[in-house]
Amino acid sequence: MSSLRLLRFDHAPALLAFERENRAYFAASVPDRGDQYFAGFEERHRELMAEQEAGLHFFHVLVDDGGQVLGRVNLIDVADGSAELGYRIAERAAGRGLATSAVREACTLAGTLYGLTSLRAVTTVDNPAxxxxxxxxxxxxxxxxxxxxxxxxxxxxPLAGGTGSAGGTGSGREGR
Structure with a gap:
């Protein structure tokens, strides 16, 4: 069983492990984060938490029952009732429908909890998943x-009426 949770400070170790374990897998379909991302991870995590607290972004982790991160679903650049969605799912968890269910849940949260009216996303043409x-x-x-x-x-x-009901590796701008 997995659950989508708003990113917290204490997710940092599991999130870093997730990013390291899947770096090569993600780089096959989205731009690599680069060595600096990993070297400055702790400081970057603190910055992201501050940006989330300010309402600029909503970062989520998909975790299993043991607390291991299986994926990320982020809503970034929140402005004017809209945000950009990005996500990535661990290689070991791919192909099980987790990305679809996590993105659906993020859409619901975007419309109901965060009050957004639309989402944007981008992906490369060569990423059919x-x-x-x-x-x-x-x-x-x-x-x-x-x-x-x-x-x-x-x-x-669109998130009609402010509700998000609807109804891989990830999109190209998971970004954060």
Missing amino acids: SRTVLTRTGFMPAGELLLDGRPGLRFVR
Whole structure:
């Protein structure tokens, strides 16, 4: 069983382990975070927690019953009733529907708890798993773009009436 939880300070060790264990796996489909991300992880985690406290972003971890991080689902750059969704699921947990269920839950939280009215997402064209998750959770294609030099697609998802009910490796801008 897994659950989506708002990121807390005490998630840092499990989150760092998740990012390290899956670095090569994620780099195959999204830009690598780089060595500096890992070297400055603790300071960066404190900064992200402060940004979350200020309402700029909502970071979530998908954890198993033992507290190990199976994935991340983040809502970043919150402004004007909208945010950008990004997510990544651990290699060992991929292909079990966890990304779809976690993204659905994040959409619900976005509309009900966070008061958002729409979400955006991007992914590369060569990431069919991410495109599938986005379309299964109510996102609609909204144009093309270059994502770190690679062809990509923009997606949008309205959260009708402020509710988020709807109804892989991850999207290209999980970012944080």
